[in-house]
Amino acid sequence: xxxxxxxxxxxxxxxxxxxxxxxxxxxxxxxxxxxxxxxxxxxxxxxxxxxxxxxxxxxxxxxxxxxxxxxxxxxxxxxxxxxxxxxxxxxxxxxxxxxxxxxxxxxxxxxxxxxxxxxxxxxxxxxxxxxxxxxxxxxxxxxxxxxxxxxxxxxxxxxxxxxxxxxxxxxxxxxxxxxxxxxxxxxxxxxxxxxxxxxxxxxxxxxxxxxxxxxxxxxxxxxxxxxxxxxxxxxxxxxxxxxxxxxxxxxxxxxxxxxxxxxxxxxxxxxxxxxxxxxxxxxxxxxxxxxxxxxxxxxxxxxxxxxxxxxxxxx
Amino acid sequence: xxxxxxxxxxxxxxxxxxxxxxxxxxxxxxxxxxxxxxxxxxxxxxxxxxxxxxxxxxxxxxxxxxxxxxxxxxxxxxxxxxxxxxxxxxxxxxxxxxxxxxxxxxxxxxxxxxxxxxxxxxxxxxxxxxxxxxxxxxxxxxxxxxxxxxxxxxxxxxxxxxxxxxxxxxxxxxxxxxxxxxxxxxxxxxxxxxxxxxxxxxxxxxxxxxxxxxxxxxxxxxxxxxxxxxxxxxxxxxxxxxxxxxxxxxxxxxxxxxxxxxxxxxxxxxxxxxxxxxxxxxxxxxxxxxxxxxxxxxxxxxxxxxxxxxxxxxx
Numbered sequence: 001x002x003x004x005x006x007x008x009x010x011x012x013x014x015x016x017x018x019x020x021x022x023x024x025x026x027x028x029x030x031x032x033x034x035x036x037x038x039x040x041x042x043x044x045x046x047x048x049x050x051x052x053x054x055x056x057x058x059x060x061x062x063x064x065x066x067x068x069x070x071x072x073x074x075x076x077x078x079x080x081x082x083x084x085x086x087x088x089x090x091x092x093x094x095x096x097x098x099x100x101x102x103x104x105x106x107x108x109x110x111x112x113x114x115x116x117x118x119x120x121x122x123x124x125x126x127x128x129x130x131x132x133x134x135x136x137x138x139x140x141x142x143x144x145x146x147x148x149x150x151x152x153x154x155x156x157x158x159x160x161x162x163x164x165x166x167x168x169x170x171x172x173x174x175x176x177x178x179x180x181x182x183x184x185x186x187x188x189x190x191x192x193x194x195x196x197x198x199x200x201x202x203x204x205x206x207x208x209x210x211x212x213x214x215x216x217x218x219x220x221x222x223x224x225x226x227x228x229x230x231x232x233x234x235x236x237x238x239x240x241x242x243x244x245x246x247x248x249x250x251x252x253x254x255x256x257x258x259x260x261x262x263x264x265x266x267x268x269x270x271x272x273x274x275x276x277x278x279x280x281x282x283x284x285x286x287x288x289x290x291x292x293x294x295x296x297x298x299x300x301x302x303x304x305x306x307x308x309x310x311x312x313x314x315x
Numbered sequence: 316x317x318x319x320x321x322x323x324x325x326x327x328x329x330x331x332x333x334x335x336x337x338x339x340x341x342x343x344x345x346x347x348x349x350x351x352x353x354x355x356x357x358x359x360x361x362x363x364x365x366x367x368x369x370x371x372x373x374x375x376x377x378x379x380x381x382x383x384x385x386x387x388x389x390x391x392x393x394x395x396x397x398x399x400x401x402x403x404x405x406x407x408x409x410x411x412x413x414x415x416x417x418x419x420x421x422x423x424x425x426x427x428x429x430x431x432x433x434x435x436x437x438x439x440x441x442x443x444x445x446x447x448x449x450x451x452x453x454x455x456x457x458x459x460x461x462x463x464x465x466x467x468x469x470x471x472x473x474x475x476x477x478x479x480x481x482x483x484x485x486x487x488x489x490x491x492x493x494x495x496x497x498x499x500x501x502x503x504x505x506x507x508x509x510x511x512x513x514x515x516x517x518x519x520x521x522x523x524x525x526x527x528x529x530x531x532x533x534x535x536x537x538x539x540x541x542x543x544x545x546x547x548x549x550x551x552x553x554x555x556x557x558x559x560x561x562x563x564x565x566x567x568x569x570x571x572x573x574x575x576x577x578x579x580x581x582x583x584x585x586x587x588x589x590x591x592x593x594x595x596x597x598x599x600x601x602x603x604x605x606x607x608x609x610x611x612x613x614x615x616x617x618x619x620x621x622x623x624x625x626x627x628x629x630x
Binding site: 226248 | 502
């Protein structure tokens with residue numbers, strides 16, 4: 001179901017020429033969603049949604065849009081934490097609009113981290129997973145210079161990434177995922193010949209994870225581990241997830257076969273959360289020309305990841 | 316044609332149960348190769364080939380094998396430099412055997428560099444290209460720790476890599492290849508936000524190459540440039556070659572769809588040279604169980620790269 005504004009959804013359907021094919025149903029309970037039929041779109045209105053949202057300009061930073069986005073995310077988190085929904089797919093969010101609305105969080109992930117943690121507790125550590133049907137990869141370090149990424153590859157960081165990955169896989173109904181850990185250096189250092197991070201940092205982190213009963217292995221040569229983990233009908237992958245040490249190590253293979261296949265999954269939250277791998281594209285807003293492929297993939301990936309996960313019935 | 320020992324080829328055919336299907340023909344001139352019919356294998360015996368090669372143990376380091384390998388490579392280079400062959404495909408080589416034979420070169424590439432350069436001149440700078448049907452990538456740095464690779468990404472090194480790539484493409488009948496240059500950092504540094512090598516090193520090298528009339532562009536975000544360059548029947552690549560800053564940046568995408576598709580091409584030599592992307596596999600020698608796929612790809616890639624390149628007739 002959509003957590004959002006029924007009027008906004010109706011307007012969007014109109015822009016796309018789908019108004020006659022879809023009926024927007026404002027839900028009075030979450031359970032009602034299960035009673036809808038194809039062609040009906042259930043919309044759950046979060047508390048605090050601005051009533052004058054239709055007046056906000058399209059494709060521009062606006063305080064009402066920021067307030068609406070924050071209200072929707074908070075409500076989606078609440079529904080997930082109460083077990084009423086199995087996962088959340090977030091649409092792109094404009095950070096400036098969020099700031100205008102007085103939100104203290106720079107983006108989605110921080111808001112989800114804070115809202116997803118018990119009150120008074122520090123936000124749970126999260127990791128970014130990029131996934132498509134063929135490959136799942138979780139990043140130890142993200143948006144920093146490559147030099148800094150190398151410095152940020154610590155034993156504690158690698159171990160935490162492995163643990164978060166292992167725990168998140170439980171949400172996907174995968175009790176003992178086969179976790180491959182990539183090396184940092186070419187050929188995983190070839191025994192210390194090309195760098196020693198595999199011996200001093202990554203290897204010990206893997207051993208600590210193994211001591212916890214986690215099926216982690218490596219460090220593997222980065223140039224072949226993603227190929228080995230790749231799943232295809234004619235090529236069963238050797239691993240379920242690959243831990244990548246830095247942004248491009250993991251994202252190059254995920255994106256190689258096509259950008260619209262990459263879905264962002266936040267690990268470490270107590271629920272499944274996916275999002276498309278692109279921004280708000282304000283220049284396309286309202287034109288009907290935005291490409292829905294990545295968002296559709298994000299929905300599909302969320303469905304795959306929550307498969308088998310029980311949800312409560314009732315509101 | 317094979318540059319090697321006819322007896323060794325006959326023995327290999329016997330091991331594979333192909334002795335009755337193939338006739339090994341010892342060539343008396345290079346031109347004779349063109350007169351052979353399917354089912355005939357032309358072998359050109361290089362000067363200095365040990366006569367007792369059949370006595371050398373299989374799958375072990377042996378001085379005779381090292382001498383034979385060096386003799387074959389030298390002769391192949393001579394044939395290429397005289398224009399009698401259009402390119403060379405090298406089989407894996409054991410470095411220890413080469414050393415036992417008193418060769419001063421640690422491996423193939425150094426031997427080819429030295430033999431391929433005019434006497435008295437310093438060996439020409441070379442670069443390693445990894446290629447398959449979908450992607451060609453040339454590496455600025457190779458087998459060093461990632462930390463060191465970052466240090467080795469210099470303006471001169473990037474520019475030289477672009478120039479060698481541009482010149483090599485002439486050998487392939489591609490007068491003005493579209494060369495994409497990857498950044499070093501995530502999102503190519505996002506304007507200096509995540510590292511400045513794109514602004515201070517890679518960008519200026521690209522501009523210098525452009526000033527020479529080379530169709531080089533970038534630096535591009537590493538996580539999407541390989542996907543953008545990928546060629547497939549339904550996906551024409553935007554670029555002909557991608558310059559990668561470090562080993563795994565280039566090799567992860569080349570190998571992602573399958574290891575046996577990766578072919579090693581040495582750029583900077585005055586002739587086309589390819590080789591399979593694996594070692595000697597002594598444990599498989601003589602068993603008939605070695606996988607020929609990568610070697611076959613190397614032969615095929617050499618044929619593609621030399622297509623349209625004229626060779627002299629005569630010996």
